[in-house]
Amino acid sequence: MQSQVASSDKSEKTIRYLSTVVASSVVIFLFSIFINRFVEIKISQDSYLMFHVFTEIASALISFSIFVVLFFTYDIFYRKYSLILANTFFITGLLDIFHMLTYNGMYSLFPENIQTPTYFWIFSRFILGIGLFIAYTTKKDSLSSVKKGYSIILGILVVGVVFLLSIIYVEQMPPLIIKGKGLTNTKIIWEYVITTIFIIDIFAYVNRSEGKYTTANVYMLSGLMLGLFAEVCFMLYVNVYDTLNITGHIFKILSYGYIFRAVFVKNVRRPYQQIFEQKEMLTLDISDMTIAMEEQTAKIYKQNKELEFINTKIKDDLASTREIQKAMFPRKDLVINDLRFNFEIFPCEELSGDYVNYFSIDDENIGFYIMDVSGHGVAAAMLGVFAAQSIGESMRIKYKEASIFSPAAVLNHFYSLFNKSNFPDEIHIVMLYGMYNKNDNKVILSSAGLNCNPILISQDSKPKFLEIESGFPICKLGDVFEPNFEDYEIELKYGEKLLLHTDGLTEMRRQDGNFWGPDSLLAYIDSIGVSPSFILNNKLKSQIVQNITNSGQEDDITYCVIEKISP
Numbered sequence: 001m002q003s004q005v006a007s008s009d010k011s012e013k014t015i016r017y018l019s020t021v022v023a024s025s026v027v028i029f030l031f032s033i034f035i036n037r038f039v040e041i042k043i044s045q046d047s048y049l050m051f052h053v054f055t056e057i058a059s060a061l062i063s064f065s066i067f068v069v070l071f072f073t074y075d076i077f078y079r080k081y082s083l084i085l086a087n088t089f090f091i092t093g094l095l096d097i098f099h100m101l102t103y104n105g106m107y108s109l110f111p112e113n114i115q116t117p118t119y120f121w122i123f124s125r126f127i128l129g130i131g132l133f134i135a136y137t138t139k140k141d142s143l144s145s146v147k148k149g150y151s152i153i154l155g156i157l158v159v160g161v162v163f164l165l166s167i168i169y170v171e172q173m174p175p176l177i178i179k180g181k182g183l184t185n186t187k188i189i190w191e192y193v194i195t196t197i198f199i200i201d202i203f204a205y206v207n208r209s210e211g212k213y214t215t216a217n218v219y220m221l222s223g224l225m226l227g228l229f230a231e232v233c234f235m236l237y238v239n240v241y242d243t244l245n246i247t248g249h250i251f252k253i254l255s256y257g258y259i260f261r262a263v264f265v266k267n268v269r270r271p272y273q274q275i276f277e278q279k280e281m282l283t284l285d286i287s288d289m290t291i292a293m294e295e296q297t298a299k300i301y302k303q304n305k306e307l308e309f310i311n312t313k314i315k316d317d318l319a320s321t322r323e324i325q326k327a328m329f330p331r332k333d334l335v336i337n338d339l340r341f342n343f344e345i346f347p348c349e350e351l352s353g354d355y356v357n358y359f360s361i362d363d364e365n366i367g368f369y370i371m372d373v374s375g376h377g378v379a380a381a382m383l384g385v386f387a388a389q390s391i392g393e394s395m396r397i398k399y400k401e402a403s404i405f406s407p408a409a410v411l412n413h414f415y416s417l418f419n420k421s422n423f424p425d426e427i428h429i430v431m432l433y434g435m436y437n438k439n440d441n442k443v444i445l446s447s448a449g450l451n452c453n454p455i456l457i458s459q460d461s462k463p464k465f466l467e468i469e470s471g472f473p474i475c476k477l478g479d480v481f482e483p484n485f486e487d488y489e490i491e492l493k494y495g496e497k498l499l500l501h502t503d504g505l506t507e508m509r510r511q512d513g514n515f516w517g518p519d520s521l522l523a524y525i526d527s528i529g530v531s532p533s534f535i536l537n538n539k540l541k542s543q544i545v546q547n548i549t550n551s552g553q554e555d556d557i558t559y560c561v562i563e564k565i566s567p
Helices: 002-038 045-077 080-101 115-136 148-168 185-209 215-236 243-281 286-328 377-401 407-420 517-528 533-551
Strands: 334-336 339-346 354-360 365-373 428-437 442-448 455-457 488-491 497-501 557-564
Touching: 002 215, 002 243, 045 080, 045 148, 045 243, 080 115, 080 148, 115 148, 115 185, 115 215, 185 215, 215 243, 334 354, 339 354, 339 533, 354 557, 365 377, 365 497, 365 557, 407 428, 407 442, 455 517, 497 533, 517 533, 533 557
Parallel strands: none
Antiparallel strands: 334 339, 339 557, 354 365, 365 428, 428 442, 442 488, 455 497, 497 557
């Protein structure tokens, strides 16, 4: 008895709600007719175009939202109804976009033709009506084994056919509107057909509901009724600037909104409600649960203590490893022959994957390099140690082979050594290796995949990037590819400086959230003016610390300043 009373009350509420929707729509519709006939309202083309763009984008977004909900819940329910409805709104959303883009007054890549947007509109409404009818006449328990990706392909094919008819072959199609005269009989007949289809859709959905007016069913019926009023408006309007056309677009958005609410309630909110209701119906043995929770809590507490001890030990080990790693770097503000070296490394984790080194090769030559190992943390640091040792070995071997050697030869040998190692295939290193000869003041540079070109800072001109090819990274492709590293030679004059850096410097975030970028780096160096390397180093370091403090750090940041300090 109580169930029957509750069902009766729900039916009355449903009838009142739907009656309110219909009555409100009738009032708005009649008011639009009254305004259209007895009140002269002039709407500029630009104002209407803005309104049209807004409504069509809103309609397309709601269509795609309906598609997304149905498409991604299809894998849960496998209902044929959901797949048909999803594909229908996918096609309709795309056609609404094409209708908007080809509308008169819009900048378009397509040939301008007054028939084109009208055909996109007609096809969109027709396909929507037919798609709804097919979905509503599908059996409720009808399941589909079709992969949903195929439905997307079908939808794209349908849109492609409509695109061809509306743009490529539109001249062979009957005209729907004549400029200066208005709608043709063909267009009016199409609107009558589409309106009829929407009426059939309403009856089809009422039949499908079987008298069960859930929240989702009420929303769907409301959307269909509003869609019907939209079609009536589009059937009766005289020109695009009158109130009936504007009212029709508003009805269309409201219709899509109600259909989205129906789809969302049925496919997203209702399953969660059912889960919650089932959860509320479950009964638990409180006493056993309390004992089990206490035992589990004690176990977790013990495990947490063990984890805290392990975590503390790991942190201590990392701190010690960090100090060892620092000891492997060269001394800062070091003078070798007539060059002064300064560098800074800002690791984004406890250990750095970037490395810098400079050293005397012999009485005349100085070697230096900067490298960036893939990844961060312990693994990158260990690979950096291997790389540093291998570079030294490659340099010594090449030095023994010839009295004159090149950075490119060292990189070639290092590439060979790396490919003989047992590191994983995805590991790689990018670096810049250089050599300076004090007798001829020549600097020879060779890059192995480092996409950050050195910056030459001169007293006579603005700072500039050296034009050096980035080369090929040091990676595990030795079996299939043998790179040809190239040497680039420049003369380093008295007072000039070279700034070597990794991509962490240019990809550092500023306070506004954007990358610092190469141009900003050059501008900042230029703003410092002519100054010794230690001043440049201190100011650049301060700027990096400020950016890291304000915006965080996503990668290791490393740079090295090389200054020629004597003629």
